[in-house]
Amino acid sequence: MKIGTIIFVLMLGTLMAAVDTTIVLLALPTITTDLHTDLYTSIWVLLAYLLVLAILSTQAGRIGDIVGRSRIYNMGFLLFTLASGLCGISPNIEFLIGFRILQAAGGAMLASNSGAIVADILPPNRRGGAYGLTSLGWNVGALLGIILGGVLTTFLGWRYIFYINVPIGIIAVILGFREIKDVNKTKNKLDIAGSLVLGLLLFLISFGAVLIAGEGASISSILMIIVGVLLIPAFILVERKVSAPIVNMRVFREKKLSYSVFANFLQGLGALAVSFLLIMYLQGVRGYSPFYSSIILSPGYIVASILAPIMGRVADRGKPGIIAGIGLIFTFLSLIAYYLFLTPTTPIEIILMITFITGVGSGMFWPSNQTAIMFNAPREYYGAVSGVSRTLGNIGTILSYVLTITVSTLSIPRNVAFEIFLGTNVLNGGVSSVFVDGLHLAFLISSVIVVVAAILSILGEGKTSRRVVE
Incomplete structure (x- = not known):
């Protein structure tokens, strides 16, 4: 078993899951036109993926505990790759949404077991570095998804945003079945x-x-x-x-574990709305194209990609909850900066500086939070706890989307908000100022949520670790 190869495969899985969370955004207008459908139907290409991820992550993690995490992970990669190819050949919107559901099922099998596999193969003092590398995969994937979504859709067509997964997936499936083996599984029934x-x-x-x-x-x-x-x-x-419960509730008597898991949920709820809000601002108020808007947001992803492996190794030395909490404080500062300085004419240089701060927060939070969660999870529940954490994070992502759309439609019609998000409508005059005021409210709400997450993460680190499940 080659540790480096396993981490590489886990990075690929994280990268591909991240790519397919964001790559669809810039392709939705083209998909809507090419498949002769409407906006409210095509938006389910994005939402169905997020919905299935939220529902299946816990189940896939628990099944991994029982039948073997590597087996479920590798089968998830195979399903994800196959579904990606099917998405590319979809003849209509109904087939595309259906295949996206299959793709999300594979993604849930990947996401809910990757953290547990790291905990299986590495001792506690080396996991943070590995989680930093998987976080690097996520940030690079999110950035690639945004950029590739624009490039592939523009020059090759929307179907290639799914075809690109197939050759990468084939390589990862071959390596995964060859190198990733089960280290630990339980005898419990489902x-x-x-x-x-x-x-x-x-x-x-x-x-x-x-x-x-x-x-x-x-x-x-x-x-x-x-x-x-x-x-x-x-x-x-x-x-x-x-x-044989999915997760023994006594596990969550461990305060470090509980606080870190719910900090992960609140971070998703508060911070993931930022990208949605900024894309709507850059397209709807400033009039930039979806692709150019994504380029403006890229510095944050780049900073997070560079910082995550470093902070993962720092978290290995101790106090991962505090490091994650400090990362959330940086995220809070970026949200407050948007609240204070974002106007219809804010210089782009200021926005770039704030995205840099956001990237610092993300790069500190993700590997440290994952390290804190898995360090305090009993071995027999690695998959289930990883799945619970991923499920709560996915629900946070969905709710952050709800927050974004709901707040933005307080000042403009809902259909206009969707058109702004897809880059097919630009606001003018006083309407843009009213819309920015609505965005300020969303940033303020998000900042409060992130502060609570930071408090949970830091307070949790101060609790005495004790294993409560024998």
Whole structure:
């Protein structure tokens, strides 16, 4: 078993999952036209991927604990690669959305087991460096997704944003099946009852939130979220009764683990809305193309890519929760800077400086937070805890999208907000100032969320670590 090769495959998996989270954004107008559909349907090419990731990550992590994390990871890579090719040949929008669901299922198998595989093959004092490298894969992938989405769509066509995954995936699948082997798995059975309840509550909450983002609040979407939240106590009750729960609830008596997991959720909720907000500002207020807007945001990704491996190694030396918390403070400062300085005529140089601060925050947070989570997770629950963390992060991403769309449509019609996001509409005159005021409110709300995340992360590091699951 070659550790370097395994980390390389894990980086590829993270990179590809990140690419396909962002690469679709700039291609949506072309997809809408080429497949003869409408904006509200084509937006599900993006939303369906996020929705399935949120629902399946916990399940895929738990299955990895039982049947083998490497097996589930490698099968996930195979499914992701196959689904990518199918997305490219989709004859209509319905097939494309369906294949994106398959692609997200493979992505969930990748994302929920990669952190657990690192924890399996490396001792605690070497994991931070590995998580830094996988974070590097995420940042590079997010940046490549934005750039490649514009380049491939412009010069080759939207189908190539999916075809590009196939040769990379084939290489990764061959290396993965050859090098990544199971180190640890449990003899527990799958928790069918808990899985059904958890899957249902995640679906109701996530789908209700997605409907609010796409169509606005309605009685049905609000009821979905309420019922989903009410199912949480039922899930906890079921997990206490079964002999082999998805995640033993006693695991979360470990304060470091709980605080780090929920800091991850709040970071996704508060910080991931920033890219959506800035793309809407740059396209809708400044009139820049989607591709040029993405280039303006690239410094943050570049800084995070450089910093993540370094901060991962620093986290290996101790206090990963504090390092993650400091990263969140940098993120908070960037949000406040946008709140204070963003106007319809803000010099681009100032925006670039703020994206630099955002990149510092991300580069510090991701590897350190992942190190803190896996260090405090019992070995038999590595996959499940990694899956829970990824699920909460994905839900945070969906809710951040809901926050963005909801706040932006306080001042402009929802269909105009979607057109701005896709780069097909530019605001003029006083309307742009009103829209920027709405963005200020979103940045302020996000900054409050990130502060709470920073407090959780720093306070969690101050708790005494104790293993509560025998």
